Amino acid sequence: MNPSVRMSNVDAAWLGMDSPDNLMMVTAVLHLDEPIDRERLTDVLRLRLLARYPKFSQRPLPSGSPFEQPVWSDDPDFDIDRHVVEAGPREDDAALADLVSDLLGRPLDMHHSPWQFHLVEMGNGTAVVARLHHCIADGIALASVLLSLTDDHPDVAPGVVQDVVTTDVRDPRRPGLRTRVAEGSADVAPVAGVDPLVPRSVRQAIGSARFGWRVLVTGLGLLFANRDPRTRLNGTVGAAKKAAWTARLDLSMVKRVAAALDVTVNDVLLAVTAGALRRHLLAHGDRPHDLRIFVPVDLRPPDEQVPVSLGNRFGIVFIKLPVGCPDPLLRVRAVHDRMGAVKASAQAASTFAILAIVGALPAWGHRLAVRILGAKSTAIVTNVPGPRDSVFLAGARLTRLVFWVPQAGSVGLGVSILSYAGDVTVGVAADRNLIPDPTRITAAVEVELQALARVSLAVDGELLLEEISIAAPRGQALIAEVQQEYVRRYGGRDRTPVDPDEFTGPHGTFLMASVSGTVIGCAGLRRQRDGVAEVKRMYVRPEHRRRGHARGMLTALENWAREHGYRQIVLETGIGQPEALALYTTAGYQPVEGFGHYRKSPLSRSFARDL
Numbered sequence: 001m002n003p004s005v006r007m008s009n010v011d012a013a014w015l016g017m018d019s020p021d022n023l024m025m026v027t028a029v030l031h032l033d034e035p036i037d038r039e040r041l042t043d044v045l046r047l048r049l050l051a052r053y054p055k056f057s058q059r060p061l062p063s064g065s066p067f068e069q070p071v072w073s074d075d076p077d078f079d080i081d082r083h084v085v086e087a088g089p090r091e092d093d094a095a096l097a098d099l100v101s102d103l104l105g106r107p108l109d110m111h112h113s114p115w116q117f118h119l120v121e122m123g124n125g126t127a128v129v130a131r132l133h134h135c136i137a138d139g140i141a142l143a144s145v146l147l148s149l150t151d152d153h154p155d156v157a158p159g160v161v162q163d164v165v166t167t168d169v170r171d172p173r174r175p176g177l178r179t180r181v182a183e184g185s186a187d188v189a190p191v192a193g194v195d196p197l198v199p200r201s202v203r204q205a206i207g208s209a210r211f212g213w214r215v216l217v218t219g220l221g222l223l224f225a226n227r228d229p230r231t232r233l234n235g236t237v238g239a240a241k242k243a244a245w246t247a248r249l250d251l252s253m254v255k256r257v258a259a260a261l262d263v264t265v266n267d268v269l270l271a272v273t274a275g276a277l278r279r280h281l282l283a284h285g286d287r288p289h290d291l292r293i294f295v296p297v298d299l300r301p302p303d304e305q306v307p308v309s310l311g312n313r314f315g316i317v318f319i320k321l322p323v324g325c326p327d328p329l330l331r332v333r334a335v336h337d338r339m340g341a342v343k344a345s346a347q348a349a350s351t352f353a354i355l356a357i358v359g360a361l362p363a364w365g366h367r368l369a370v371r372i373l374g375a376k377s378t379a380i381v382t383n384v385p386g387p388r389d390s391v392f393l394a395g396a397r398l399t400r401l402v403f404w405v406p407q408a409g410s411v412g413l414g415v416s417i418l419s420y421a422g423d424v425t426v427g428v429a430a431d432r433n434l435i436p437d438p439t440r441i442t443a444a445v446e447v448e449l450q451a452l453a454r455v456s457l458a459v460d461g462e463l464l465l466e467e468i469s470i471a472a473p474r475g476q477a478l479i480a481e482v483q484q485e486y487v488r489r490y491g492g493r494d495r496t497p498v499d500p501d502e503f504t505g506p507h508g509t510f511l512m513a514s515v516s517g518t519v520i521g522c523a524g525l526r527r528q529r530d531g532v533a534e535v536k537r538m539y540v541r542p543e544h545r546r547r548g549h550a551r552g553m554l555t556a557l558e559n560w561a562r563e564h565g566y567r568q569i570v571l572e573t574g575i576g577q578p579e580a581l582a583l584y585t586t587a588g589y590q591p592v593e594g595f596g597h598y599r600k601s602p603l604s605r606s607f608a609r610d611l
Contacts, residue, residue: 004073007060007135009359010312010352012069015060015135016359017370017408021237023107024134025114026142027429028403029100029245032126032396033567038119040394041128042084045117048149050080053308055136059113069359075112082112087129089121096120096127097243104241104404104429108133126396134406137310140298143384143403143418144306150391150398227375229289231281232434234378237412240432245402246442247563248423252555253453256463260456261329263336266383268452269417269424270295270339271332273381274321275448280441281323290320291378295339296405297348312355315348318377328452370409379413380405386420399562404429423559463515463552470510470524470537471500478512478522482539489576496572496597498536502526508533509560513540513553520544523553525561528570533561534596535571538580550583562611570608572596581605 007015018024049056058072090096099120108114114133120126132142228234251265258268278288296314300306319342322334342348358369382405391398398420404427405414412431417424426445430438454464468475483493503510508526512519521540528534535557540550561569572595573580589607598604 004071007070007072008311009356011135013355013359013369014312015070019370021239022407022409022411024406025108026132026134026139026403026406027100027104028130028146028401030128030130030393030398031400032393033399034125034396035121036126036394036396038084038086041117041119042080044149044394045084046080053145053310055310056113056115059111060135078113083115084117084119087118087120096122100129100243101241103129103131104243105239138312138314139296139382139384139405140314141306141310143386147387147391150393152391154392154395154397228291228378231286232284233277233413235412235434237410237431238433242430242432242435242438243404244428244438244442246426246445248425248559249446249449250555250559251419251422251424254424257453257456260462261332263332267332267336267339269383270321270381271335272445272448272452273415274323274331274335275328276441276444278323279444279448288323290322290324292318292376293321293379293381294318294377296382299348299352315352317342317347328455375410377411379415380407380411381415383417386418388421390421400425402427463513463549465511465513465553465556467509468512470503474512475510478539479537482537485539490574490603506564511553511556513549515544520549521553523557525557531567533566533569535569545579551587554583554587558611566611568608568610570595570606572598572604572606574603574605576603
C-alpha cells in the first residue's frame with residue numbers, strides 16, 4: 001500500500017484541462033521486431049512499472065471541495081488486466097494508424113489508474129500502444145518511464161529497478177486556496193535560482209517577488225495576444241482524431257544541416273515543420289501566414305533524474321512559426337532567432353508558475369486557462385530526445401518509437417518529434433474535422449527536410465544523395481567508372497549479373513552522390529531474398545575518398561532498407577579493396593559465408609549486418 005499523496009498544483013491543472021474534445025493524454029507506439037505475448041509484457045510492467053512508480057497503481061480522487069486539490073490514492077480494485085489489453089492483429093502501419101486514431105479520442109477510465117497498454121500483433125513483430133494521462137507526468141518524464149521498461153541487451157531478466165532517491169514527496173493534507181497559490185509560487189523558486197537550502201518561507205517570498213512581475217507580464221501577453229489567422233489548421237474541434245507519422249528521418253543528416261547553418265537540431269526540425277505546414281496550406285489553396293505554436297520546455301536541471309513521484313515539471317514558450325516565409329533557409333534563421341529570444345526570457349518558468357496558480361483554482365479556472373490557450377495557438381510542437389542506441393523490451397528489440405502530444409482547448413494539431421537510435425520520427429495528431437488526412441503533413445515534413453538538406457548542404461559542401469535510374473546515362477556513366485576500378489584492382493570487370501530493374505522501387509534503389517554540385521560516386525541496393533537487401537556498386541571517385549562520404553552513402557542505403565521492410569543487409573567485396581573492408585568492418589558488418597557470383601573466389605569476402 002502507498003500513502004495518499006496530494007496532487008501538485010501543476011498536475012491538477014493538467015487534470016482539470018481534460019475535455020471531451022481534447023483529452024490530456026500522451027500516446028506512444030513502441031514497435032518491436034518480434035512477437036511478444038501479453039504475459040511477457042505484463043511481467044515487465046509489474047516489475048518495472050508498478051514496483052517503481054506508485055502512481056501507476058493509484059487513481060486521482062476528487063477532494064470534494066472546489067478549493068482543494070485531488071489526491072493520488074491506491075486503487076482498491078486495481079487489476080493489471082484492466083490496463084494491459086490485447087488489440088488483435090493489424091496488417092500494416094495504415095491499420096495501426098487507424099487504431100491509434102481511435103485511441104486518441106477514447107477517454108481513459110479515471111475511476112482507476114489513468115493508463116493503458118494495448119498489445120498489437122504486427123506480422124513478425126509487435127506494436128505496443130501506450131496511453132498515459134498528462135496528470136501523471138509530462139512528456140519527458142513519461143518517455144523516461146517507458147524507457148525504464150527496456151534493457152540494453154535482449155537477454156536481461158526483468159528484475160525490479162532500484163528506485164531513484166527523491167525528496168519530492170508532497171503532504172497529502174488538504175490546504176486552503178491561499179496556501180496552495182503560495183506553494184505554486186514556491187514551486188518555481190528553484191527555477192529562479194533561489195537556493196533550496198534557504199528556509200521555505202523565505203524561498204516563497206523571494207520566488208513570489210522575483211516572478212510576480214514576470215508572471216503578470218507573461219499572463220497579460222497571452223491574454224491580449226492576437227488570435228492566429230483562420231486557416232484549415234485551426235477552428236472548431238471535435239472528439240475524433242487522426243494519427244500519422246513520418247518515415248524514419250536520418251538524424252545524422254539533420255545534424256549536418258544544423259552544423260552547416262550554425263543552428264540547433266531543434267531549429268532545423270521546427271523550420272521543417274513550418275515548411276510542411278506551409279506546403280499543406282498551399283496545396284489546399286490557403287494563403288500561409290506565420291502561426292503561433294506552443295513549445296513545451298523541460299525545467300529540470302540537466303543532471304537531475306526524473307523522480308519516482310513523476311509529475312509535470314515543464315513550462316511553455318510560444319513563438320510565431322515562420323509558415324509565411326517561402327525561403328527554407330530564411331525559415332531556419334527565423335526559427336533560430338525567435339527561439340533564441342524566448343530562451344533568453346523567463347517565459348518558460350513564468351508559464352510554469354501560471355499553471356501552478358491555475359491548478360490551485362476551482363474548475364472554472366481550468367476551463368478559462370484552456371479557453372485562453374486554445375484561442376492563442378494553432379499547434380503544440382514538442383521535441384523529445386531518445387536513446388542513441390537500440391534498446392530491448394521484454395527481449396524484443398525496439399525498432400521504432402513514436403509519440404503524440406495532447407492538444408488543449410480548441411487546438412487541433414499536435415506535432416511530436418522524437419529521436420531514437422540514429423533516426424527521427426515526427427508524429428502528427430490532428431483533429432479529424434480540421435485535418436482529415438494528416439499523412440499529407442507527414443509526407444510534407446519528409447519533402448521539406450530533403451529540400452532543406454539540398455540547399456543547406458550544397459552551400460556547405462556536404463554530401464547530397466539523389467535517387468536516379470541505373471539505366472539512365474548518368475547511371476551508366478558511373479557504372480562504367482566502377483567497372484574501370486575493378487579492372488585496375490582485379491584485372492577484369494565484375495561479372496555479377498545485374499538487372500537495372502532490381503535497383504528501382506520498391507525493392508531497390510540507386511543513389512548518385514554529389515558534393516557542391518560535383519558528382520563524386522554512387523551506391524546501389526537490390527533485393528536478395530525476403531527481408532534481405534544487397535549493397536552493389538558502392539563507389540567513390542579517388543579524389544573524394546577519406547572524407548567520410550562512403551559512410552554517409554552506406555548509412556543512406558541502410559535507412560532506405562529499413563524503411564522498405566528489410567531486416568538485413570548483405571554485401572560482397574574483395575581483398576583488393578582494403579578501404580571497403582575497413583568501412584564495412586567499422587560499420588558493424590560481420591563476415592558470413594560467401595554468396596553470389598564470386599562465392600568460391602579466394603579474393604572475395606562477404607559480410608552481413610542486421611538492421
